Amino acid sequence: MRQRLVHAILVALVASAGLVVTTPAFSAAAPVRIMPLGDSITGGPGCWRALLWDRLQRTGFTNIDFVGTLPGGGCSVAHDGDNEGHGGFQATGIANQNQLPPWLAATRPDIVLMHLGTNDIWGNIPAATILAAYSKLVDQMRAGNPSMKIVVAKIIPMAPSGCTWCPPGVAALNNAIPGWAAGKTTAQSPITVVDQFTGFDPVADTTGDGVHPDDSGFQKMSDRWYPALTPLLGGTTPPTDTTAPTTPAGLTVTVTCALTMTLNWTASTDNVGVTGYDVYRSTSGGPFTSAATTTTTTFTEPFNGPYRYQIRARDAAGNTSAFTAPITPVPPPCPSSPPPQDTQPPTTPGTPTASITCGSVTLNWTASTDNVGVTGYEIWRAPGTSGGTFASVGTSATTSFTQSGAGTFRYQIRARDAAGNISAATGPVTVVVPACPGTGTCAAVYSQGSSWSGGFQGQVTVTNTGAAATTGWTVILTFASGQRITQIWGGRTNSTASPYTITNESYNGALAPNASTTFGFLVSWNGSNSPPTVTCTRTP
Known part of the structure; x- marks a missing residue:
């Protein structure tokens, strides 16, 4: 493509000079x-x-x-x-x-x-x-x-x-x-x-x-x-493949003392090619039903009892092999006296203080202590100065947390340790976050879901904080570390890089006063998944 483009440019330049050129022949x-x-x-x-x-x-x-x-x-x-x-x-x-x-x-x-x-x-x-x-x-x-x-x-x-x-x-x-x-x-x-x-x-x-x-x-x-x-x-439609793969061989199962079960088997063969394996499971002596599919010759899941398992192979044409003989996982002999569990919760964090700017609040608090060690803090929020229900809006590994969105809220902080013990909640602190000029009465709150190597999942809750219903809303997400949105649902965007302008879908733009909706997305990241800044505007 580049060769043709360069040649076309040369032809145009030479023609403008009144000269004659010969177009080269392309062999392929x-x-x-x-x-x-x-x-x-x-x-x-x-x-x-x-x-x-x-x-x-x-x-x-x-x-x-x-x-x-x-x-x-x-x-x-x-x-x-x-x-x-x-x-x-x-x-x-x-x-x-x-x-x-x-x-x-x-x-x-x-x-x-x-x-x-x-x-x-x-x-x-x-x-x-x-x-x-x-x-x-x-x-x-x-x-x-x-x-x-x-x-x-x-x-x-x-x-x-x-x-x-x-x-x-x-x-x-x-x-x-x-x-x-x-x-x-x-x-x-x-x-x-x-x-x-x-x-x-x-x-x-x-x-x-x-x-x-x-x-x-x-x-x-x-x-x-x-x-x-x-x-x-220019090819021909491949002939119909009716040959099934061979049955997987050598099915084995192991169970660890951590109660994780793993199936392994030898790969099947096929006249065209095996594309994957179906894992079937039977519980309490009932019929076998589909549990999972995999493209490898191994499958792992938590051990939940003496279930039975069967495996079959499949190819691109949808042909499936016969099932393996059923196999039942059995846990190994494990130490009967597990180490003592940590049941002591951390101390209650210090009551948070709030630093407020338009469209954002930053909470800071005194660290908790624990007999083993504090691993993080949970941030809970309720709407208004009274009433409502506290709901989790994020976590922090430090003694600070920043959240975007205008409105009146109450926050509480809880500490947790590695064993999952949770401290008592701090006393609530009430904050009034003013909207930034031009943002109207619309609040957008970001929360992070699961993460993995190379990416994570996020969600934004959009709330109509005005006295009248909206007909639509717009959220601007600005990422600090080069993150890029790879998938989005519940909203739409034409942006291809940060900052992203997200608008409502046809079914979730109309919000009554105090009504909320959400949109979610998958994000790639470059070594950091720090939270984005979020602003929200509404359509009257």
Whole structure:
């Protein structure tokens, strides 16, 4: 691509000077440009793209170029990471705001792989409205490339907590996609439908939120894209694979005195390739049910009793091996007299003092003491000067804590030690945090969830602290240490780096006085996960 660009510039310069140049011949055909288009399931980290790229390379489809204005990363398999997977975006939003044409102009794809609509379903948008957006996007693709090849997915299942309308919404959209595609396809620009729904388990194949795929989910998505894409690359549709993998051998189980159980087995073989293993469990002599999937030959979980386990292998075509013989874990002989437990709680921290600025409060307190050692402090908050319920809003390893958000609150501090003993709470301290000029009567409070090597999960609670209902809200998140948001739910952003401007979804912008809503996100980090600063504005 760079060679052609440089050559074009030289041609233009020489032509302007009135000279004649000869265009060099390029010996190799231009690579087929493939755009993965979607939301966070495609872009953050969207490792189905890595698995698909790797399989295409290994099976001879090397003259390809994944394209997009966003970079990839975060997957264990090396790949061409360019993509258009925009976390939190809706198909209807991309269509209504005409966001696709500049992406197409910048990348010039020949083929588009589109998995889009999850955030629309979350926003309770009807299937007909989503399909109308699909049609506009297809028209925009064909306007830039009349021979565009388009592969559209029936989206994977959704089972997020609290979204009762999500499963029927996904079913309605997926059931309508084939008929829509049949009416929209053309000989010059065909539309291929890929079923990403069937066989995808929203519990076993997601990260635990019922929406975003884990390793087994990404593998299943890659396996569905591959046979639909290869004919468009000049290959043939792979023959139907009906050969099941061999049964896993040598299943063993160990249980530690810490009551952790680990299964190990020898890898199965397959005529094409084993893609993973299904772990089944039986409790109290009942039937075996699915417990987990794994791409390795080991599985670990807490020992919860004399359960029985079986393992089977599966391949990319969905063929499964026979089950192993059941195995029952048995704990080893362990010391009968465990060491004495620490049951002494830390002393109560000193009553906190507050330093207040507009939109923020910093609490400081005197350290607790403990017979073994204090490991941290819990910060609890209640609304107003009286009444309400105290709820945890954060932790601190030091004797200081800062929180953003305007309003009147009461804070208490508790100390904890390594054994989980908790001190008594301090007396409450009441703080009145004024809003910064221009922020209106809207409070946003950040809290951190789980963390891991390279990232962590955060959540922001948005509260309407005004006397009238809102029609929308905007939160600005500013990270101090180079963190980048990789996925977001419950809000949307067009920002690609800090500070991030987050706006409400269609279903959580209207807040009655004192009503709250939340949005969450996954963040990558560079050696520090210090909390961001948070500001909030509201739409009257």
